[in-house]
Amino acid sequence: MSTREEAPETRPPFPPARGGSRPGTRALTDRKPRKRARRGERRELIIEGAQKIFSEQGFSASTRDIAASLGVTQALLYKYFPSKEALIQAVFENRYAHGRFMPDPEILADTSRPLVERVTAFYGALFDFLRDGSLRLFIRAALDGYAAHDIYANELVRGSILPLVEAMRAELSLPPTSERAMSNAEYEIAMAEHGGTVFIAIRNLVYERGPHIEVKDAIAQHVRIWLPGALAEMKRIHADWSEQKPVSEALLQAPGLESVQRER
Known part of the structure; x- marks a missing residue:
């Protein structure tokens, strides 16, 4: 995959993800990513984003909604966490x-x-x-x-x-x-x-x-x-x-x- 152009410095550090995420939730992918996140970094970003979503919306938020808010596919989410319960467990352990x-x-x-x-x-x-x-x-x-x-x-x-x-x-x-x-x-x-x-x-x-x-x-x-x-x-x-x-x-x-x- 080719590297895309670096985003302008004036761009907010936590832009809305595709599908319209809440402000402050950092997207893992967007139209002009600065660089591809490494596996460990991506996992941490998913945990951080899920924590914010759960704290704001409650644990009834679906994995589909979480993936959309983070700007990733549901399949990518399941690549790192085999179930919603596993993601919740990771959030609790992290915090x-x-x-x-x-x-x-x-x-x-x-x-x-x-x-x-x-x-x-x-x-x-x-x-x-x-x-x-x-x-x-x-x-x-x-x-x-x-x-x-x-x-x-x-x-x-x-x-x-x-x-x-x-x-x-x-x-x-x-x-x-x-x-x-x-x-x-x-x-x-x-x-x-x-x-x-x-x-x-x-x-x-x-x-x-x-x-x-x-x-x-x-x-x-x-x-x-x-x-x-x-x-x-x-x-x-x-x-x-x-x-x-x-x-x-x-x-x-x-x-x-x-x-x-x-x-x-």
Whole structure:
């Protein structure tokens, strides 16, 4: 196949695909491609495009519609993914597996900064991840009956909840989780902060109604309100440790990616 002319520099980087794709969905082929995508690159582009389509339209979108939106044939789609379920699996793995959706936990471990600054920076970075469509995708998956949470829950605990609990224990000079397993009560303390940030993201990215101050300022405000009470509650929990139950070991294990199937 001969190489076609390079497109002008003024051309938008994500042009509409043949058949009229949504703005922002990059076509894999168009009238004047800059160069032919290699196999691995094309697979990644299909995954990225499918993620956007699923997050906007839901998982009822057909492979025919997905192919048309991406500017490829349905046959090419099936060349890379033997079924729609395989494509959905690849999208979930790309977005949620192996801690890809979590900020670097070293942000929380850096004791050269006050804890309030570390927690604010960590959850500000989490919001930056959620704004690329990952939040909508997760909500769509739950509504359409796909068990994305089977990956998400484990990665959340390992990549966010546990590092936050470790940082809070260090702040209070309490034993690390390697010596005293994280308790269910501590899990709920950390989830209160995580849930607050996620709801700020829902208001901003899903409802598109708020917050009424800058997002990062709202996250910082939430941390300042939450942290003093959280530390006081953690101190109380450890003072009465005999009454506490450890969090389930299953939550601390690496998730089984094969489990992301439709539940209903």
